[in-house]
Amino acid sequence: MSEGTMQRAAQSDQRDPRTKRAHRVLLGAAAVPLMLVATACSSDSGSSSDDNAAGAGQSTESSASVSPSPTVQAAAYKSLPDACDTLSKGTLGDLVPKASKSGKQGKSDDVATRGSCSWSSLDNNGVKGSQFRWLNVSLLRFDSDVTRGEGDKLAQEYYAKQVQDAQSVEGAKNAKTEPVTGTGDQATLVRYDLKKKEGSFKQQTLVTRVENVVVTLDYNGAGLAGEKTPSADTLAKLVKSAAKEAVASVTKANTGGGGSGSTGETSPSPSASKSASKSASKPASPSASPSKSTAKKS
Known part of the structure; x- marks a missing residue:
């Protein structure tokens, strides 16, 4: 391109401000979708985290609610003879x-x-x-x-x-x-x-x-x-x-x-x-049992 041609193009840009405005509008329009995409991604990420946290809490509560009560094996003998x-x-x-x-x-x-x-x-x-x-x-x-x-x-x-x-x-x-x-x-x-x-x-x-x-x-x-x-x-x-x-x-x-x-x-x-x-009753005799009680309560 000749020097004269370049000079005329520059002058043309200076003379027509509409061209510059249109340029700026196009750039701004391109930026909007990018912002929307970023915002959407951020929103989805937060919702997923909240859902996971809520699910974990429900799982813990469910696990606690079904915990079995302590048990012990029943004793073999239920009564005593006279x-x-x-x-x-x-x-x-x-x-x-x-x-x-x-x-x-x-x-x-x-x-x-x-x-x-x-x-x-x-x-x-x-x-x-x-x-x-x-x-x-x-x-x-x-x-x-x-x-x-x-x-x-x-x-x-x-x-x-x-x-x-x-x-x-x-x-x-x-x-x-x-x-x-x-x-x-x-x-x-x-x-x-x-x-x-x-x-x-x-x-x-x-x-x-x-x-x-x-x-x-x-x-x-x-x-x-x-x-x-x-x-x-x-x-x-x-x-x-x-x-x-x-x-x-x-x-x-x-x-x-x-x-x-x-x-x-x-x-x-x-x-x-x-x-x-x-249980050791005192016998009606010269002496009671000589040993100390060997049948104390547990």
């Missing part, structure tokens, strides 16, 4: 031969969970002295609880505590502890000598657990007023036999086999003891 009916007349005749026909039951505010019965025997031989025997059977049943745990676990803890208490009696001499097989799910015998003013007592405490029930038998004997002290081995053999029978009574009461709680629904005798921890 404590005074746990042993047969023949067994009682061996352990407490001169006892009254019926045992002495304690009071209870919850007969479905605790009971006890005691028997005392005094074979008076006049100037030759007397043979004394005392027996107490305590029953304690544990229900499952969502805060405390399963019934059989609670029974295991109480069983261990009962054994420990029997091993820590003040004044006990020649103490021995031995496991007992074939009796419930767990069984332990604690035996020792205890000197009292009336004579030398041979104490046997057998603690056994079957499912969610703990059975504690306290049995002791003494020769009074010069009578010969009974054999600890003989007493131990007798209490082991009685423990098996007591466990069988508990099982029978919860399996429809008869007894005061034979259906697993029927409540035992209202004369069951108030507490396994206070």
Whole structure:
């Protein structure tokens, strides 16, 4: 292009302002769609974020609303037999031969969970002295609880505590502890000598657990007023036999086999003891049980 031509074009632009205005309008019109597109994208992005946040909140609330309630396995045994009916007349005749026909039951505010019965025997031989025997059977049943745990676990803890208490009696001499097989799910015998003013007592405490029930038998004997002290081995053999029978009574009461709680629904005798921890009744004899209570509340 010649210099003259270029000069004329420049002059033409200067002379015609409409050309410049049209140029600016075209540029502005092109910018508008770009702004609209940017605004739309920004708006869509915010809506998506809000929707996602709302969805997450609803999911959390839904998850919380369907959370399952805590559960615990139900206890196996629902009732107890009458404590005074746990042993047969023949067994009682061996352990407490001169006892009254019926045992002495304690009071209870919850007969479905605790009971006890005691028997005392005094074979008076006049100037030759007397043979004394005392027996107490305590029953304690544990229900499952969502805060405390399963019934059989609670029974295991109480069983261990009962054994420990029997091993820590003040004044006990020649103490021995031995496991007992074939009796419930767990069984332990604690035996020792205890000197009292009336004579030398041979104490046997057998603690056994079957499912969610703990059975504690306290049995002791003494020769009074010069009578010969009974054999600890003989007493131990007798209490082991009685423990098996007591466990069988508990099982029978919860399996429809008869007894005061034979259906697993029927409540035992209202004369069951108030507490396994206070079940040991004082025998009407020269001496009460020499051991401290081995049936305390859990």
